[in-house]
Amino acid sequence: MPNYIKGIAASDGVAIARAYLLVEPDLSFDNNKVSDVNAEVEKFQNAINTSKIELTKIRNNAEQNLGADKAAIFDAHLLVLDDPELIQPIEEKINNEQVNAPTALTEVTDQFITIFDSMDNEYMKERAADIRDVRKRVLANLLGVELPNPSMIDESVVIIGNDLTPSDTAQLNKEFVQGFVTNIGGRTSHSAIMSRSLEIPAVVGSKTITDEVNQGDMVIVDGLTGEVIVDPTSDEVIAYENKRERFFEDKKELQKLRDEETVTVDGVHAELAANIGTPNDLSGVIENGAEGIGLYRTEFLYMGRDQLPTEDEQFEAYKEVIQSMDGKRVVVRTLDIGGDKELPYLDLPDEMNPFLGYRAIRLCLDQPEIFRPQLRALLRASVYGKLNIMFPMVATIQEFRDAKAILLEEKENLTNEGVDVSDDIEIGIMVEIPSTAALADVFAKEVDFFSIGTNDLIQYTMAADRMSERVSYLYQPYNPAILRLVKQVIEASHKENKWTGMCGEMAGDETAIPILLGLGLDEFSMSASSVLKARRQIKGLSKNEMNELAERAIDCATTEEVEALVREYSK
Ligand code: PEP
Ligand code: MG
Numbered sequence: 325m326p327n328y329i330k331g332i333a334a335s336d337g338v339a340i341a342r343a344y345l346l347v348e349p350d351l352s353f354d355n356n357k358v359s360d361v362n363a364e365v366e367k368f369q370n371a372i373n374t375s376k377i378e379l380t381k382i383r384n385n386a387e388q389n390l391g392a393d394k395a396a397i398f399d400a401h402l403l404v405l406d407d408p409e410l411i412q413p414i415e416e417k418i419n420n421e422q423v424n425a426p427t428a429l430t431e432v433t434d435q436f437i438t439i440f441d442s443m444d445n446e447y448m449k450e451r452a453a454d455i456r457d458v459r460k461r462v463l464a465n466l467l468g469v470e471l472p473n474p475s476m477i478d479e480s481v482v483i484i485g486n487d488l489t490p491s492d493t494a495q496l497n498k499e500f501v502q503g504f505v506t507n508i509g510g511r512t513s514h515s516a517i518m519s520r521s522l523e524i525p526a527v528v529g530s531k532t533i534t535d536e537v538n539q540g541d542m543v544i545v546d547g548l549t550g551e552v553i554v555d556p557t558s559d560e561v562i563a564y565e566n567k568r569e570r571f572f573e574d575k576k577e578l579q580k581l582r583d584e585e586t587v588t589v590d591g592v593h594a595e596l597a598a599n600i601g602t603p604n605d606l607s608g609v610i611e612n613g614a615e616g617i618g619l620y621r622t623e624f625l626y627m628g629r630d631q632l633p634t635e636d637e638q639f640e641a642y643k644e645v646i647q648s649m650d651g652k653r654v655v656v657r658t659l660d661i662g663g664d665k666e667l668p669y670l671d672l673p674d675e676m677n678p679f680l681g682y683r684a685i686r687l688c689l690d691q692p693e694i695f696r697p698q699l700r701a702l703l704r705a706s707v708y709g710k711l712n713i714m715f716p717m718v719a720t721i722q723e724f725r726d727a728k729a730i731l732l733e734e735k736e737n738l739t740n741e742g743v744d745v746s747d748d749i750e751i752g753i754m755v756e757i758p759s760t761a762a763l764a765d766v767f768a769k770e771v772d773f774f775s776i777g778t779n780d781l782i783q784y785t786m787a788a789d790r791m792s793e794r795v796s797y798l799y800q801p802y803n804p805a806i807l808r809l810v811k812q813v814i815e816a817s818h819k820e821n822k823w824t825g826m827c828g829e830m831a832g833d834e835t836a837i838p839i840l841l842g843l844g845l846d847e848f849s850m851s852a853s854s855v856l857k858a859r860r861q862i863k864g865l866s867k868n869e870m871n872e873l874a875e876r877a878i879d880c881a882t883t884e885e886v887e888a889l890v891r892e893y894s895k
Contacts, residue, residue: 331530339503520851529793582613618849619827638701684717756780764816778828842874
């Protein structure tokens, strides 16, 4: 019998494949005494050997798919398995105390982890993390439990998980991962945003998917509607195969617009840019005919590794992006870590409300030793094309002034060192916090441009966590309160002859686009996969009519009224 589950549509497209469960396995065990200690030691040694074979495979796979620096993490894990100072005490414990292997493994590794964790030394803390990881694998092998490992997937699957972290998502191999479904998250969770840049169909916030699916079940994911079918009938499989075919045909049709300008029927140009997370996303930007990059989320450069990227590593990445865009504008956002984007090696404090806490520009101003190398790398890369720099999560004008002062200081330092830096870098901010939107007229006098980050602006204005499927009904991009803030920011910038872009997901939203056009938004930056659809839509709209629509939308009382109005103007 098919099982129908509804979640939040996160990334367009249809996937049909077997389920791959990415869930934490049950590694509980009894601490029974053993009578045959030799057999128990042998069992332990076998588990170590199997773990080594698995880790070597994972390591080689990672080197091939993700590069040598990512593979180095697994080299460190292999060293742990070869460390007699760790292995011998475990065997001695089994021999002397007749405890079973899982107990001996856990007790001995616990001692090491406690010691390393308590040291005030990043390197030692990382060793504790390595031991934790390795212990999990050995324990799984002792208990005969299989650990999920997305980087080893080598057949078509739909990933099923409670949530996917941004770094899990970054490691998905597009060749095999057809789609994914999660219990938690909303349309603007970072895993959802990344699934759109990877063009992997996805449904998030399904609440129960991990309880409804078994490993290997057939699953259909409809990323257009948010529907998921587990164990579909053969008729349903055929119907969705057809839907997938139509989706691909439409994409092909859209390709014809790739080199066209985005101009309304009455001749007004709208700039369509793309959001990227890594240089790997550049091919999507070019294939989808984006006119620039409106948001480069640099934090992904800092993820999936065990230390900060160096200034030179960053320089190479920024240079590649700026150079590939061939003179088109590239807006790079400085490090926006915190919230749902963690960096284990930074050891950030645990907070009650991480989205309201120590993150982004707050952290960068507090830890200039992290901020300055990024700014230097950006400034050095600026000579390879058209670079704009913007700061994330700016709440006060002082934060902007401080960040800009550091940037200018680094520029001067580089010039004194004889390094070339472009004189054409615009410096702007993300408008993601209501205080900044409210004070847009003041900011507009000092910044070169605004980029409205609606993903956060909506959550902070509506006090509705963007990650929570339970309050997703309050996460309302078309709420007139949001539209008024957007209008205010655009008008404030125009008054000072500055420009405003939008890089939140709202910029690529079919219902929002007509209103944003009417409000005078200068640049729409979205997932690359949405650019051509937006172009087709805008080419069918009249700027004049959208001005009228926007004026009326601002005066609406509810989201539903705004949606009805957009429908009226779309006829
Ligand atoms: C935003 O908040 O709208 C934004 C673009 O930034 P992020 O989604 O990375 O928080
Ligand atoms: Mg944001």
